[in-house]
Every structure is written in structure tokens, then in C-alpha cells.
Amino acid sequence: MDKSHEIDVQDQKPVRLPGKDGSKIPCIWPSSPKPGHKIEIGKQIFCNRSLNMKNIVAVGFDMDYTLAQYKPETFESLAYQGTIQKLVYDLGYPLKMDRHKYVKVAYHGFNVLSKEDKVGTYGNTLVSNSFDEPDYALIDTLFSLAEAYLFAQLVDFKDSHPGEIPEHVDYAHMYKDVRAAIDMCHRDGTLKQMVAKGPKRYINEDPSIVPILKMLRASGRATFLVTNSLWDYTNTVMNFLCGSSVVDGSANFGWLQYFDVVVTGSAKPSFFNEENRANLFEVELETGMLINTDNGSPMPQVGDISARLLPDDKEVCKVFQGGSVRHLHKLLSVASSSQVLYVGDHIYGDILRSKKVLGWRTMLVVPELEKEVKQLWESRNSRKELQFLRSERDRVEDEIHRLKWSLDSKNPKDVDPKLLSELDKLEFERERVRSSHQEIQRELHQRFHKVWGQLMKTGYQNSRFAHQVERFACLYTSQVSNLGLYSPNKYYRTSEDFMPHEFNIVAYEPREMVA
Numbered sequence: 001m002d003k004s005h006e007i008d009v010q011d012q013k014p015v016r017l018p019g020k021d022g023s024k025i026p027c028i029w030p031s032s033p034k035p036g037h038k039i040e041i042g043k044q045i046f047c048n049r050s051l052n053m054k055n056i057v058a059v060g061f062d063m064d065y066t067l068a069q070y071k072p073e074t075f076e077s078l079a080y081q082g083t084i085q086k087l088v089y090d091l092g093y094p095l096k097m098d099r100h101k102y103v104k105v106a107y108h109g110f111n112v113l114s115k116e117d118k119v120g121t122y123g124n125t126l127v128s129n130s131f132d133e134p135d136y137a138l139i140d141t142l143f144s145l146a147e148a149y150l151f152a153q154l155v156d157f158k159d160s161h162p163g164e165i166p167e168h169v170d171y172a173h174m175y176k177d178v179r180a181a182i183d184m185c186h187r188d189g190t191l192k193q194m195v196a197k198g199p200k201r202y203i204n205e206d207p208s209i210v211p212i213l214k215m216l217r218a219s220g221r222a223t224f225l226v227t228n229s230l231w232d233y234t235n236t237v238m239n240f241l242c243g244s245s246v247v248d249g250s251a252n253f254g255w256l257q258y259f260d261v262v263v264t265g266s267a268k269p270s271f272f273n274e275e276n277r278a279n280l281f282e283v284e285l286e287t288g289m290l291i292n293t294d295n296g297s298p299m300p301q302v303g304d305i306s307a308r309l310l311p312d313d314k315e316v317c318k319v320f321q322g323g324s325v326r327h328l329h330k331l332l333s334v335a336s337s338s339q340v341l342y343v344g345d346h347i348y349g350d351i352l353r354s355k356k357v358l359g360w361r362t363m364l365v366v367p368e369l370e371k372e373v374k375q376l377w378e379s380r381n382s383r384k385e386l387q388f389l390r391s392e393r394d395r396v397e398d399e400i401h402r403l404k405w406s407l408d409s410k411n412p413k414d415v416d417p418k419l420l421s422e423l424d425k426l427e428f429e430r431e432r433v434r435s436s437h438q439e440i441q442r443e444l445h446q447r448f449h450k451v452w453g454q455l456m457k458t459g460y461q462n463s464r465f466a467h468q469v470e471r472f473a474c475l476y477t478s479q480v481s482n483l484g485l486y487s488p489n490k491y492y493r494t495s496e497d498f499m500p501h502e503f504n505i506v507a508y509e510p511r512e513m514v515a
């Protein structure tokens with residue numbers, strides 16, 4: 001890839017900090033910036049809604065698939081294997097199953113649906129269908145990879161082995177079984193115990209997390225963690241990420257120094273509902289025992305209980321379980337929701353609800369984005385060619401309509417044969433343009449992902465996921481560590497909006513240059 005797609009960032013110059021083991025730590029914003037540094041396109045932070053970091057007083061993080069980037073090839077295969085075990089041994093399945101419902105790309109098992117079947121099943125674009133639960137499953141987190149793949153396999157299996165799955169077990173039934181089995185894998189330790197035994201095998205190490213947390217705190221922001229994982233697992237994962245692993249079998253809580261408040265077992269997205277009256281418990285770190293609190297403040301414990309009453313010490317990060325955003329705002333002394341920036345990976349659970357219901361500022365982590373924008377850059381000529389072909393198609397179609405109109409208004413006897421031959425040529429040209437467009441579009445789609453194409457596009461329109469990202473994520477980027485490439489006081493500004501009448505004038509290069 002050439003360098004011209006990197007952006008000039010006039011006011012920053014990241015430095016490399018030495019890691020504990022002498023290794024280099026990725027770029028982190030320095031205290032004395034020099035101009036001229038360029039941020040690689042795959043690591044940039046993209047802005048849908050302007051956000052001035054100077055107005056942010058607290059920056060919060062989700063843990064799983066945000067701070068902790070799991071390795072899908074090992075972690076999701078653990079979920080896949082665990083789910084098969086449960087389907088086979090607990091539910092008596094002979095083997096292993098998708099249910100995706102894009103109107104433009106649809107599969108039944110591993111077979112692509114014909115256009116007719118697709119319209120028959122999902123309707124055409126004119127038929128309003130919310131494609132929401134419970135009739136559809138939303139595959140919008142990497143945690144769903146295993147279940148989507150298993151469901152596709154089971155659909156294939158049912159179709160190709162009639163009789164081996166009982167009649168009454170239809171596709172919907174199979175999906176419910178897969179969902180239940182995968183849910184159990186997350187709850188009964190199948191996954192978490194394996195991760196705890198060898199986190200390195202399942203989670204990417206990220207030496208920039210600690211410097212980023214330090215940088216945010218040094219810039220005067222409070223930092224917090226809100227995760228649906230429970231304390232024992234959170235402690236294991238955060239120890240691994242912050243490089244302070246367990247010593248002599250005893251837990252190490254050193255990583256807590258980088259946070260002001262930690263909430264585990266938060267039950268997002270309902271955590272974001274201000275009406276939520278869930279109790280907030282303090283977690284005793286050594287035992288994981290839950291202690292009642294009075295809305296986060298220590299409460300005298302009645303009777304002979306072994307839990308230690310933790311002092312109300314503002315200097316020590318406290319760990320809580322449950323509660324709701326009301327508690328969190330109080331603990332962080334946040335006056336207004338718009339002063340909080342929350343970084344998460346789940347468009348619904350982390351981003352949509354916290355933005356829509358609460359008005360938090362949001363940043364979505366989309367790991368696929370790094371490869372996707374690089375691919376986009378490399379495919380820019382194909383994109384321009386497609387734009388050119390679409391405008392050519394319009395031009396030729398207009399010519400055909402003009403000619404047909406003029407032919408229709410004439411007496412057939414008086415028609416000039418040259419006009420008929422011109423019409424033939426134009427129709428031939430339209431077909432040529434149409435098939436070139438289709439071929440380049442297909443090839444472009446497959447360059448991103450053989451089946452699903454570009455994450456943020458369906459054909460040449462934004463995908464449903466992209467639509468949600470645009471509406472609810474103020475910022476989005478490929479990984480949390482990209483925050484370290486920008487000033488903690490950065491003013492993220494959105495790019496200009498374009499209406500269709502402005503595109504050909506200011507958004508794209510003129511047609512003759514594209515061709």
C-alpha cells in the first residue's frame with residue numbers, strides 16, 4: 001500500500017515507549033508533540049458526530065471484544081466445540097448450523113438463495129419488515145460467529161440427511177437449541193475456564209492499554225469499566241491485558257489503579273436505563289463476595305458476616321456488581337450524560353442504548369475495519385469505475401428513452417431505419433455496461449469477504465449495520481489502542497454531508513477524470 005492515504009496530523013507526534021520486557025509499546029500520544037505525523041488509515045478514528053474531548057470528564061470501556069480483543073480463530077472455535085458438545089450430549093443432535101437475513105445476500109445453510117427465493121422469503125425492498133428479534137437473530141457481535149456457523153451447518157445437515165433430525169425439529173427449533181447451548185457455554189465455565197488457564201491463546205496482548213488509561217487519567221479524565229462479565233473473569237482478563245498476571249496463585253489487583261470505578265455483571269443494555277432499580281453491590285476483591293451498599297456508599301453490615309466492610313476511600317478504585325447508570329453517574333460525579341464517552345464493541349448493547357436512551361457520547365470498536373479500509377483504499381479504482389459505469393448506464397438509458405419516444409410518435413412507415421439500428425446499438429451498449437458493472441461489483445464484493453462482501457455495504461448502499469453505526473456511534477475505529485494515537489484533548493470533527501445534488505459537483509472527481 002502506498003503512503004498517500006495516510007493523513008497529516010499537524011499537532012501530534014506519537015512516541016514509542018519501552019515495555020516492561022524491553023519491547024516497544026505502540027505509538028502513544030506524547031507530552032511534547034512535533035508536527036507531521038501520519039496515522040495509518042486502518043488505525044484512524046472516524047467521526048460521525050463532532051466530539052470535543054475537552055468536554056468529556058469520564059471515559060469508560062467495555063471489556064470483552066473492546067479492551068480484550070479475542071482471537072476468533074481460537075476463542076470462537078472454543079465456543080463452537082463447546083456448543084457441539086451440548087447439542088450432541090444434552091440435546092441428542094447427530095451433529096452440528098445460519099440464519100442471516102440480508103435482503104441482498106441470503107443463504108440457506110451454505111446455499112445461496114436465488115433472487116426469486118430471496119424475494120419469496122424476505123419480500124422485496126418495498127415490503128416493510130423490521131428484520132428484528134424474535135423472528136430474526138441479529139449477528140452483530142463476534143461472539144455470534146460460532147452460532148451463525150453452527151446453524152448454517154445444521155440447516156445443511158437437515159436438508160441433506162432427511163430423517164436424521166426428527167420431523168418436529170424445524171429450523172426455528174434448531175436455532176433455539178443452538179442459542180441455548182451457546183448461552184450455556186458462556187455461563188457454565190466452558191469458555192471462561194479455558195481462557196483463564198491460558199489467556200494468551202485466546203486474547204491478543206495489547207501493550208498500549210495501560211499507557212492509554214494513564215494518558216486519559218493524566219489529562220484529568222476519570223476512567224471506568226462497565227462489563228457484563230463477572231468479577232472473577234474480569235480480574236483474570238484485565239490482569240492479562242495490563243500485564244500483571246497472577247503471582248503464586250494469588251490474585252493481583254494492580255490493574256485497578258488505572259480505573260476510578262469498575263462495574264462488573266452490569267447486565268447491559270438494561271444498565272443504561274435510568275429507571276432500572278437494580279441493586280448495586282460492592283465486590284470483595286479476594287473472595288468475590290457481594291456486599292450490600294447504599295447506592296454505592298458503604299453500609300453497616302448486620303450480624304456475623306465475614307465480608308470486610310470496605311472504607312469509603314475515594315483514592316481506591318472500587319469494584320461493583322449490578323446497579324444502573326444512575327449509580328455510575330453518582331460514583332463518578334458526572335453532572336451530565338454528554339460528559340461521558342463510552343467505548344464498546346456491541347452496536348446494540350453498548351452503543352445504541354447508551355446513546356439513544358442516555359445521551360452518552362459513544363465510540364464503537366470494529367476490528368474488521370482495519371483490513372476493510374485498507375482493502376477499500378486498494379480498490380479505489382474499481383469504485384471509481386463502478387461510479388462511471390452507473391453514470392454511463394443512466395446516460396445510455398436516457399438516450400434509449402429519447403429515441404423510443406421519438407420512434408413512438410412516428411408512423412411506422414416513416415421510421416428511418418438508421419434510427420432503429422441506433423436503438424439496437426444503444427441497447428447492446430446498455431447490456432455491455434450492465435454486465436461490466438455486475439462483474440466489477442461482484443469481484444469487489446468478494447475482495448472483502450467471499451460471501452458477505454464489505455461489512456459496511458450491501459451492494460452499493462450502506463448496510464444496516466453501517467446505518468446504525470452512522471446514527472449511534474459518535475466515533476468508530478478498529479481498536480481501542482487507536483485512542484493512543486490522538487491527543488486526549490482532540491476535537492473530533494465530522495466530515496461534510498453531501499446531498500445527491502452536491503455529489504457530482506464537490507464529492508467525486510469529475511466523470512472525465514474517473515474514466
Ligand SMILES: Nc1nc2c(ncn2[C@@H]2O[C@H](COP(=O)(O)O)[C@@H](O)[C@H]2O)c(=O)[nH]1
Nearest residue numbers: 062063064143182183186187226227228229
Ligand atoms: N450468557 C451469555 N453470555 C454471553 C453471550 N455472549 C457473550 N456473553 C458474555 O457477555 C460478556 C460480555 O462482556 P462485555 O465486556 O462485552 O460487556 C462476556 O462475559 C461474554 O462471555 C451469550 O450468548 N450468553
Ligand SMILES: [Mg+2]
Nearest residue numbers: 062064065345
Ligand atoms: Mg463487549
